[in-house]
Amino acid sequence: MKIGLYFGSFNPIHTGHMIIANFVAYHTDLDKVWLVVSPQNPLKPSASLLNEHNRFHLVELAIQDEPKLRASNIEFSLPRPSFTVDTLAYLSEKFPTQEFAIIMGSDSFQNITRWRNYQHIVRNYPIYVYKRPGHEVTETHGATVKILEAPMLDISATDIRNWIKEGMSIRYMVPDNVAAYIAANNYYK
Numbered sequence: 001m002k003i004g005l006y007f008g009s010f011n012p013i014h015t016g017h018m019i020i021a022n023f024v025a026y027h028t029d030l031d032k033v034w035l036v037v038s039p040q041n042p043l044k045p046s047a048s049l050l051n052e053h054n055r056f057h058l059v060e061l062a063i064q065d066e067p068k069l070r071a072s073n074i075e076f077s078l079p080r081p082s083f084t085v086d087t088l089a090y091l092s093e094k095f096p097t098q099e100f101a102i103i104m105g106s107d108s109f110q111n112i113t114r115w116r117n118y119q120h121i122v123r124n125y126p127i128y129v130y131k132r133p134g135h136e137v138t139e140t141h142g143a144t145v146k147i148l149e150a151p152m153l154d155i156s157a158t159d160i161r162n163w164i165k166e167g168m169s170i171r172y173m174v175p176d177n178v179a180a181y182i183a184a185n186n187y188y189k
């Protein structure tokens with residue numbers, strides 16, 4: 001089986017993430033997409049991060065009815081910050097019969113040379129890159145790249161957190177059950 005790995009902080013998961021995950025699951029040769037919740041992105045500050053177990057639960061709520069999507073907490077048991085090369089090595093060892101690919105936006109792909117041991121990643125895992133406005137894919141960085149023309153919703157988790165803090169509605173920006181759970185638990189206030 002071919003599995004696409006979509007890594008992120010998902011702080012919180014939003015409709016932009018879900019459009020991409022579902023598009024890749026149904027419009028490419030990948031059979032499933034795992035949303036891998038990273039406890040700590042090596043290149044992002046941790047100040048506004050909700051506890052990883054809560055972020056993971058929100059991802060589970062968001063995708064609960066979709067058979068091709070799965071939430072993964074595999075990085076919770078690995079060293080912090082979460083270096084993708086370590087996660088990939090762990091997954092390939094744990095699931096030797098599965099084929100793994102990586103899904104990322106063209107903005108992240110532009111920066112992949114800053115990732116730890118990126119040469120190992122690009123040599124061993126195909127990368128499905130969806131275009132984000134303002135970030136052209138001008139080079140492959142040595143990877144086997146598949147470019148995706150996926151529909152885009154221009155929001156970020158930072159927007160969601162700011163709107164919640166300001167008391168603004170996040171309806172339709174995240175699934176209803178995710179918005180309800182965030183509100184009930186006073187997250188991001």
Ligand SMILES: Nc1ncnc2c1ncn2[C@@H]1O[C@H](COP(=O)(O)OP(=O)(O)OP(=O)(O)O)[C@@H](O)[C@H]1O
Pocket residue numbers: 007008009010011016017020104105107108152153154155156157158159
């Ligand atoms: N609106 C969006 N559409 C498609 N992809 C997105 C969108 N927002 C983020 N992504 C991508 O999803 C992946 C996971 O992102 P992450 O969880 O860090 O979300 P984020 O919304 O960018 O977060 P933050 O605003 O906190 O930095 C990254 O590869 C990121 O580029």
Ligand SMILES: O=C(O)c1ccc[n+]([C@@H]2O[C@H](COP(=O)([O-])O)[C@@H](O)[C@H]2O)c1
Pocket residue numbers: 007008009038040041042043044082083084085108114115116
């Ligand atoms: O391995 C690295 O060096 C590395 C550097 C930056 C980001 N990542 C991973 O990429 C995922 C998406 O990152 P970002 O910055 O695009 O939101 C994040 O969850 C990290 O685990 C990984």
